[in-house]
Amino acid sequence: MTWLSTENAHDIRSFAEAEYLFNEIKPINSKNYRTKEVDGVPIMKHRRDWEHKSLHKINNDTYAMRLYSTDVVQVHRDNSITIDVSYGSSTTNAWAEHWIFQLTGRHMAVWSDRNCLGMSWIVVSDEQHKQYKLNVPLSKQDTYAYFFTDTNEFRLEWLGDEKWYVHGAAPRFVKRVDKSAAYHKRKVLQPMIDYLKIYESMPMEEDTYRALQKEFSDEYGWRTNPCDVAVADPDDTSMWAYVAASFHSMDWNYDWQAQRHSSSSKMASMPTIKKNLHKFLYDKEGINDFQQLAIGESRHAELYTQRQVENYNG
Numbered sequence: 198m199t200w201l202s203t204e205n206a207h208d209i210r211s212f213a214e215a216e217y218l219f220n221e222i223k224p225i226n227s228k229n230y231r232t233k234e235v236d237g238v239p240i241m242k243h244r245r246d247w248e249h250k251s252l253h254k255i256n257n258d259t260y261a262m263r264l265y266s267t268d269v270v271q272v273h274r275d276n277s278i279t280i281d282v283s284y285g286s287s288t289t290n291a292w293a294e295h296w297i298f299q300l301t302g303r304h305m306a307v308w309s310d311r312n313c314l315g316m317s318w319i320v321v322s323d324e325q326h327k328q329y330k331l332n333v334p335l336s337k338q339d340t341y342a343y344f345f346t347d348t349n350e351f352r353l354e355w356l357g358d359e360k361w362y363v364h365g366a367a368p369r370f371v372k373r374v375d376k377s378a379a380y381h382k383r384k385v386l387q388p389m390i391d392y393l394k395i396y397e398s399m400p401m402e403e404d405t406y407r408a409l410q411k412e413f414s415d416e417y418g419w420r421t422n423p424c425d426v427a428v429a430d431p432d433d434t435s436m437w438a439y440v441a442a443s444f445h446s447m448d449w450n451y452d453w454q455a456q457r458h459s460s461s462s463k464m465a466s467m468p469t470i471k472k473n474l475h476k477f478l479y480d481k482e483g484i485n486d487f488q489q490l491a492i493g494e495s496r497h498a499e500l501y502t503q504r505q506v507e508n509y510n511g
Contacts, residue, residue, distance in 0.1 A: 203292070203295045206242070207252075208299065209252070209262070209296070209299055210299055211300070212275075215260035216260065218238070218240075219252055222239060240262060240263075260272055264289055268281060269292050269296070278297065278301070279353075280297065280353070283309070289309065290309055294306065302359075303320050312345050313495070314351050315341060315344070316344075321493070322356055322362040325342075325362065326342075328493075339494075344366040344492065345369050367502070368490065368503060369500040369502065370502075371487070371501070372487060372499065374479055378482075379475070379479060383475060385478075386474055388431070389427065393440065393444070396441050402462060403460075405442075406442040407442075409439055410442050412439075422443070424473055427440045428478050445462055445463070448463040487510075
């Protein structure tokens with residue numbers, strides 16, 4: 198049993214059960230509990246969990262399942278649920294998922310690092326599902342919904358018939374490239390790419406690429422990417438070696454016959470290198486555009502908020 202285990206947690210499946218439990222169990226700061234004074238009642242049956250896992254009364258209409266100092270999940274008198282995703286912790290995600298399942302009877306995935314809540318479309322309100330289907334081509338529709346927020350908080354409103362409405366959902370955007378403009382712009386990088394292909398079969402030695410990485414960092418600063426500098430002036434051949442070094446790393450293996458570890462330097466694949474160089478080029482030339490995804494859709498790894506799009510275009 199790990200410290201985050203919820204197998205000894207009390208069952209709380211509604212506001213009424215949270216209210217009953219809070220009134221039935223003695224507070225944590227009672228002298229009967231050998232722990233620090235904490236405002237709330239133990240939500241776990243095991244004594245060692247009382248200090249950081251607790252049930253709190255926020256007001257007469259709200260109770261919170263708290264982990265340490267974060268009210269991760271709150272249940273309200275109308276059985277709506279508020280989910281806090283401001284913490285960015287995988288362990289707290291698991292805590293949130295447990296109580297969401299208890300209160301809804303459905304598994305919902307929480308990714309606080311991306312301010313994202315995922316669930317099956319089966320439990321999403323018909324109104325939100327309809328908007329999704331209107332905005333997403335049939336060939337790209339999914340059975341799983343992804344909701345994002347810009348306020349670090351979601352509220353799930355119970356509509357009955359196992360349906361929930363997700364309040365606080367905000368749009369996300371993906372970058373789109375002007376393909377005709379990109380085709381002509383990419384040509385300026387071809388000599389550099391041809392040079393980098395030399396190291397595909399003959400990678401630099403570790404001492405060589407580390408020395409080049411340090412030399413570049415000393416001159417331009419560790420925050421600067423060699424690709425950014427090279428793309429600004431593709432004809433400056435003195436930058437090409439730095440770009441090659443930036444794509445090198447060590448490849449560690451275990452030799453079972455010799456019973457020892459071995460290592461060798463390697464360079465990233467050419468498709469990866471081209472993708473990175475083109476990304477820097479498109480940003481520099483301003484040939485990117487942004488397309489808003491439908492609420493509930495997430496089919497791209499690199500997503501942007503409304504504010505990020507405004508800052509990019511500003």
